[in-house]
Structures are given as structure tokens and as C-alpha cells.
Amino acid sequence: MLDSSGHLNGAPFLKDENQGLYEPSPQFKNLAKVCEYSSKSNTAVAAAIPYFQEWREAAHQIKKYSLANLDKLLVQFESNMKARGVEVLFAQDAAEANRLVLEIARQHNVKSVVKAKSMVTEEMELNHVLEEAGIRAIETDLGEYIVQLAKQRPIHLVTPAMHFSADEVGQLFHEKLGEPYSAEHAALTAIARKRLRAEYLAADMGVSGCNFAVADSGTVVVVENEGNAGLSTSTPPVHVVLVGIEKIIPKIDYLPLFLNLLGRSGTGQKLTTYTHLIHGPAPGKKLYVIFLDNGRTKVLQDPHAWESLFCIRCGACLNACPVYRRVGGWSYGWVYPGPIGSVLTPHLVGLEKAGKLPFASSLCGACGEVCPVKIDLPHQLVHLRHRAVNEPSPMNSAFERLQWKLWAWAMCGPRRYGLAMWAVRIGVRMAKFLPWHPDKLGAWTRGRELPKVPTHSFRSWWQERSSQKGKS
Amino acid sequence: MFIPCYIDQFYPGIGEAMVRILDRLGVPVVFPAEQTCCGQPAFNSGYWEESRPVIRQFCKVFAPYRWIISPSGSCTAMCRVFFPHVDSSEEVLAVSRRVFEFSEFLVDMLGVTDTGATFPHKVTMHIGCHGRRELGVFDHPLKLLQSVRGLTYCELPNMEECCGFGGTFSVKMPGTSLAMGQSKKENIVRSGAEIVVSGDISCLMHIGGMLKRDPATRHIRIMHLAEILDSGIQPGVRS
Numbered sequence: 089m090l091d092s093s094g095h096l097n098g099a100p101f102l103k104d105e106n107q108g109l110y111e112p113s114p115q116f117k118n119l120a121k122v123c124e125y126s127s128k129s130n131t132a133v134a135a136a137i138p139y140f141q142e143w144r145e146a147a148h149q150i151k152k153y154s155l156a157n158l159d160k161l162l163v164q165f166e167s168n169m170k171a172r173g174v175e176v177l178f179a180q181d182a183a184e185a186n187r188l189v190l191e192i193a194r195q196h197n198v199k200s201v202v203k204a205k206s207m208v209t210e211e212m213e214l215n216h217v218l219e220e221a222g223i224r225a226i227e228t229d230l231g232e233y234i235v236q237l238a239k240q241r242p243i244h245l246v247t248p249a250m251h252f253s254a255d256e257v258g259q260l261f262h263e264k265l266g267e268p269y270s271a272e273h274a275a276l277t278a279i280a281r282k283r284l285r286a287e288y289l290a291a292d293m294g295v296s297g298c299n300f301a302v303a304d305s306g307t308v309v310v311v312e313n314e315g316n317a318g319l320s321t322s323t324p325p326v327h328v329v330l331v332g333i334e335k336i337i338p339k340i341d342y343l344p345l346f347l348n349l350l351g352r353s354g355t356g357q358k359l360t361t362y363t364h365l366i367h368g369p370a371p372g373k374k375l376y377v378i379f380l381d382n383g384r385t386k387v388l389q390d391p392h393a394w395e396s397l398f399c400i401r402c403g404a405c406l407n408a409c410p411v412y413r414r415v416g417g418w419s420y421g422w423v424y425p426g427p428i429g430s431v432l433t434p435h436l437v438g439l440e441k442a443g444k445l446p447f448a449s450s451l452c453g454a455c456g457e458v459c460p461v462k463i464d465l466p467h468q469l470v471h472l473r474h475r476a477v478n479e480p481s482p483m484n485s486a487f488e489r490l491q492w493k494l495w496a497w498a499m500c501g502p503r504r505y506g507l508a509m510w511a512v513r514i515g516v517r518m519a520k521f522l523p524w525h526p527d528k529l530g531a532w533t534r535g536r537e538l539p540k541v542p543t544h545s546f547r548s549w550w551q552e553r554s555s556q557k558g559k560s
Numbered sequence: 561m562f563i564p565c566y567i568d569q570f571y572p573g574i575g576e577a578m579v580r581i582l583d584r585l586g587v588p589v590v591f592p593a594e595q596t597c598c599g600q601p602a603f604n605s606g607y608w609e610e611s612r613p614v615i616r617q618f619c620k621v622f623a624p625y626r627w628i629i630s631p632s633g634s635c636t637a638m639c640r641v642f643f644p645h646v647d648s649s650e651e652v653l654a655v656s657r658r659v660f661e662f663s664e665f666l667v668d669m670l671g672v673t674d675t676g677a678t679f680p681h682k683v684t685m686h687i688g689c690h691g692r693r694e695l696g697v698f699d700h701p702l703k704l705l706q707s708v709r710g711l712t713y714c715e716l717p718n719m720e721e722c723c724g725f726g727g728t729f730s731v732k733m734p735g736t737s738l739a740m741g742q743s744k745k746e747n748i749v750r751s752g753a754e755i756v757v758s759g760d761i762s763c764l765m766h767i768g769g770m771l772k773r774d775p776a777t778r779h780i781r782i783m784h785l786a787e788i789l790d791s792g793i794q795p796g797v798r799s
Contacts, residue, residue, distance in 0.1 A: 451604060474607075546567060547568055
């Protein structure tokens with residue numbers, strides 16, 4: 089999970105069956121309630137729109153078009169932006185993106201950076217990289233600010249500090265900032281505001297993500313609720329936008345649709361408090377846009393998987409997921425948690441590291457039901473499971489394959505089936521006399537009783553019934 | 561009629577109830593003895609190659625029949641939704657699209673919402689996720705349950721959340737599975753029901769196992785929808 093410097097190492101999900109990360113942690117006891125509440129409010133605002141399902145379908149189709157025409161749209165965006173004096177750069181991977189950011193920072197003699205919330209910069213571990221280069225980076229989203237102070241990682245895509253109570257934030261601010269303790273929401277926000285105002289004014293560079301990159305108008309769209317993104321992007325003399333290549337949408341006319349979906353599915357709002365449409369640098373200032381690939385074009389090549397790039401990072405699937413609700417975001421081992429993480433992470437960091445993630449689901453389908461761009465998450469998960477057992481990954485096991493081969497053989501003939509079921513019946517009957525249950529059986533009886541084995545099977549009942557009918 | 565392996569071996573009463581209900585409705589029902597499994601356990605674990613021969617066996621056995629009915633939302637979803645992922649041959653598709661879940665068949669195909677049952681108990685219902693989300697079977701069991709005489713329906717709080725069974729998930733991630741089951745258990749207690757009913761006995765095997773383990777909830781029983789719909793029928797009365 090987190091090493092001493094607060095960084096994630098790889099994707100160790102499901103590492104240890106008994107003390108592993110996927111065990112529900114008492115630390116997250118309130119997570120389920122908060123997620124449930126968010127999910128319910130999302131559903132309620134969606135239900136108020138009679139054509140919400142049509143919106144989802146439209147957004148799905150627009151995303152499909154965008155990704156199918158990514159090459160042209162990226163070039164269109166670039167030329168529109170360049171015409172207004174914006175520098176547009178492309179990075180193959182996180183290392184290259186970091187190098188570009190550092191170069192820009194050096195060029196402008198940057199000592200401190202204010203950051204608006206961005207998941208792409210988490211992918212790049214940008215804070216860490218800046219820190220090593222002697223540049224101070226401050227997160228300005230309140231949740232991210234709290235998480236950064238606590239030397240943790242965001243637990244959720246949209247609400248990074250949702251596992252903190254007001255009381256814990258009060259203690260954190262007291263310890264780390266020397267502020268008088270308070271658990272009042274207003275007082276805590278005032279502390280953060282006072283501290284952050286000074287940071288905006290002192291910063292040499294602002295870094296932000298981008299929710300939508302509009303091709304036909306050449307617009308960077310950033311949505312937020314706290315005003316921090318507006319200040320981070322406009323106060324310092326240099327603004328660097330980091331954006332995944334999949335964030336492109338073709339037309340500004342489509343933006344309202346996506347804003348409607350993102351607000352409702354993300355936080356149950358009709359619209360976020362602020363929506364920034366950035367077209368170019370302010371007079372005398374510099375604006376850079378860095379597009380990051382980091383494995384995305386690889387996902388694009390897989391016809392079963394490319395849908396996962398439609399994601400607009402609203403976090404609705406996390407809130408709806410019964411597994412996420414219990415294990416929290418860190419368990420997923422990398423930047424993107426929840427069902428979308430279980431799908432994206434194996435693609436972006438490789439099945440060798442994250443092959444277990446697709447199995448972190450009961451396949452209940454709640455994620456697919458709420459996704460505002462209709463990514464078929466449950467089916468993406470089964471597709472990835474298939475790949476995980478066939479390609480190099482921690483789930484690729486010759487022993488398990490042998491077991492399934494044996495099972496398949498038994499299930500291909502009624503007599504073999506009968507024999508296998510006879511063995512199962514004996515096994516379940518005997519189990520209660522055993523003091524200790526091996527492996528899978530032990531996992532079952534850890535918290536559940538086994539079913540009682542009846543004296544006859546349905547088959548034998550049917551046979552008897554047929555023979556009696558034949559007689560009468 | 562397709563009877564999933566766990567019903568065949570552990571809950572034969574469900575299949576028997578289903579046969580009696582269909583008999584009373586005048587539906588000629590057959591149980592092909594060569595049937596085995598739908599292949600779901602291997603499929604969900606990622607072993608599609610291993611599930612393919614089992615799926616083919618299923619389709620061979622059921623090819624001659626007009627409707628294939630199963631008292632399980634999960635197995636039906638495997639047949640109707642997931643078979644084509646593994647094998648999209650015409651023989652498989654032809655069988656796959658004819659598989660229906662029991663309550664879905666009664667309500668949509670036969671237009672039956674009242675089976676003439678009487679069951680004077682407090683009952684709550686759990687709807688399996690595969691039935692609900694992959695098949696859209698949600699109203700069907702509710703309609704059938706509401707026409708049962710004497711039955712008091714207790715709504716299950718937060719009923720759309722998964723119970724945590726999830727097939728091999730329950731043994732691959734037992735901790736999380738049990739934590740999800742714990743919430744389900746608490747909601748069942750909150751509903752005030754004496755009996756939990758579902759169209760999916762696989763979920764109930766997990767829920768029931770947990771209820772039985774806890775002395776405080778041991779008295780709450782589990783039943784399949786078919787067993788309730790077959791309860792208290794006056795002999796000779798046809799619905």
C-alpha cells in the first residue's frame with residue numbers, strides 16, 4: 089500500500105488472503121454510509137431528468153466518436169490552441185510528462201507550484217517529482233490539501249478525503265499547521281482558505297487537470313466547487329494543464345451534455361459551482377497544455393477494452409460499488425480505485441502487476457447501471473478476468489486451470505456429473521465433523537453454515553415421478 | 561426445465577415446487593436427464609476455454625425444446641447474456657435466447673401473476689443482481705409475491721445492494737463478501753420478516769448460511785420464490 093514516503097508501490101491488491109488489503113478495514117467504517125448517501129443523491133437528481141438515459145446514450149456515442157477520431161481531433165485542438173499562443177505538448181509516458189513539466193518550471197525559474205485537483209498528475213506522481221527537484225507543490229482542493237498534509241493518497245476520485253471526519257481534520261490542522269483545534273466545518277474551511285490564499289499569491293506556476301478538451305473551439309474545461317482551480321489557473325504567471333489524451337470531445341456544442349452528466353453523477357449537483365473555459369493565456373502570462381498517453385493508445389487498440397477510455401472520472405461507480413464501499417480506495421493499489429480502477433489499472437500498469445483487480449468484484453453490475461457514459465463495466469471485468477488467467481498475471485495458475493479442466497470434464501457427461509455431485513454431497517456432509525476446513529471450504533465456513541444435504545436429489549425425484557406416471 | 565446443480569443437490573424442493581406450479585398451469589414440462597451445468601463458475605473465474613464445452617453440452621441437451629426455464633436469475637443470465645461472449649455459433653445463440661428465468665416466464669410469457677398460493681407469513685425479498693441488472697427481472701417476483709394470500713410483504717432496506725455472494729467471489733474474497741453479507745443481514749432484521757425469499761437460492765445459500773451462524777438471526781428462514789408460490793394450494797383447485 090503506502091510506503092514511508094506516502095507513495096504507492098505497484099498494485100499489491102489481494103496480496104495476502106487473510107491480512108490482505110481487501111479485508112474491510114475498521115478505518116473505513118463510515119465509507120459505506122457516505123457512498124450510499126452519495127449514490128442515493130446521484131440517483132435522485134438523475135431521476136428528476138426524464139431523459140437521463142438518453143443523455144447517457146448520447147454521451148456514450150460522442151465518446152465513441154471522439155476516440156475513433158482521436159488523431160484528427162487532437163490535431164484540431166492543437167492548432168486552435170497554438171493560434172492563441174498556447175504551447176501544446178505530447179508525452180508518451182509519465183516520465184516524459186514529468187520531464188516536460190520540470191523543463192517548463194526551470195525555464196520560468198519556478199520555486200513553488202499550486203495544484204488544482206488532477207488524477208493525471210497522480211498517475212505521474214508529479215508532487216513527488218517536483219519535491220525532488222526542490223520545488224514546493226501545494227494541493228489546493230480542500231480534500232487533496234488534507235490528504236497531502238496527512239501524507240496519504242486520495243481515497244476517492246472526486247472526494248479524496250472522504251474517510252476523514254471533521255474532528256480528525258481539526259486535529260490534523262492543529263498538529264501540522266499549529267492552528268487551534270476545531271471540529272467546526274466553517275472554521276476548518278477558513279483555516280484552509282487563509283493558508284491557501286497566501287500560496288496562490290506566492291506561487292510561480294499553477295498546475296491543473298482538464299475535464300474536457302474541446303477540439304473545435306480549442307478549449308480547456310475545468311470544473312470545480314471550491315474556487316481553488318480558478319485561482320490556481322489564473323493567479324500565477326504560468327499555467328500548465330495536464331490532460332489524458334482521451335479527454336477530447338469534438339464540439340463545444342456537446343459540452344453542456346457532459347457538464348450535466350458530470351455534476352449529477354459526480355456529486356449529485358445539477359452543475360458544479362464553477363466551470364472554467366480556458367481558451368488561451370491571459371496577457372503577459374504563459375499557458376501550456378501537455379497531453380499524456382501513458383498506455384492509453386494501447387487500450388484503444390483492444391476492441392473489448394477501449395470503452396474504458398470513455399470515463400469522465402465522476403466516481404459514480406465507486407459510490408455504487410459494494411466492494412469499494414467496504415475496502416476503500418487504497419486497496420486498489422494505484423491511482424484509480426473502484427470498478428473503473430479494476431478495469432483501467434490492469435490496462436495502464438499491466439496485468440502482471442494488477443491482474444487480480446478484475447476479481448475484486450461480485451459482478452453485481454451496480455457500476456454499469458450508474459456510469460453516465462454507459463461504460464459496460466461488469467462485462468469489461470469478465471473480459472479482463474479471461475485475459476488475466478491466460479496472460480502473465482498473478483491469476484494465471486496451472487493448478488487452477490487443471491481444476492477447471494477437471495470440472496469441465498465432469499460437467500460434460502451426465503454420469504460424470506452424477507459422480508461429482510455424489511462426491512460433493514459426501515464432502516458437505518462430512519465437513520461438519522472436521523475440526524478444520526481447507527482453503528475454499530474454510531473461506532466459506534468462516535462466517536456461514538453449509539447447506540443441509542437432503543436425502544434425495546431433484547433428479548431422483550423426477551425419475552421416480554416419471555416411473556410412477558408410467559405405471560398409472 | 562433447467563435445474564442448476566446446487567438446486568438439484570441441495571434444494572430439490574424448489575424444482576419440485578416449480579414442476580407442480582407449471583403442472584397446474586397446464587404447461588407440459590420436461591427435465592432432460594442429460595443436463596449438467598451452465599458453465600458459469602468457470603466463466604466468471606476467467607476460464608472461458610474450460611466453460612466452452614460445458615456450454616456446448618448445455619445447448620446440445622436443450623436444443624429440442626421451445627422454452628428453457630430455470631429457477632435461477634444468475635444461471636439464466638449466464639445462458640442468455642454471457643453464452644455469446646464465449647461462443648457465438650448459431651447453435652449456441654439459438655438456445656441462449658430461449659432461456660428464461662422462472663418468474664419472468666410466468667409473468668411475461670404466461671401472463672400469470674397469481675398462482676393461487678396462500679402463505680400467511682411476514683416475508684421480505686432479495687433480488688439477485690444478475691436477475692435484476694442483466695435480465696431486468698425485478699417487478700416479476702414482486703408481482704407474484706403480492707398476489708399470495710395472507711402474505712405480509714416487508715420491504716428490505718437498501719435492497720438493491722449486492723448480498724456479497726458472487727459465486728467464487730465468496731471464497732476468493734471472503735472478508736469483503738462477509739462484510740457485504742453482514743449489511744444484508746442487518747437489513748433483513750430491520751425489515752422485520754420471518755422469511756427471506758428470492759428467485760436466486762445461490763444468494764440465499766450465502767445469506768442463509770450467515771443467518772444460521774448467528775444465534776440472534778437463526779430463526780429467520782430462507783425460501784425460494786417457487787416454494788412460496790406452491791404453498792397452501794387447495795387440492796384440485798386450478799389457478
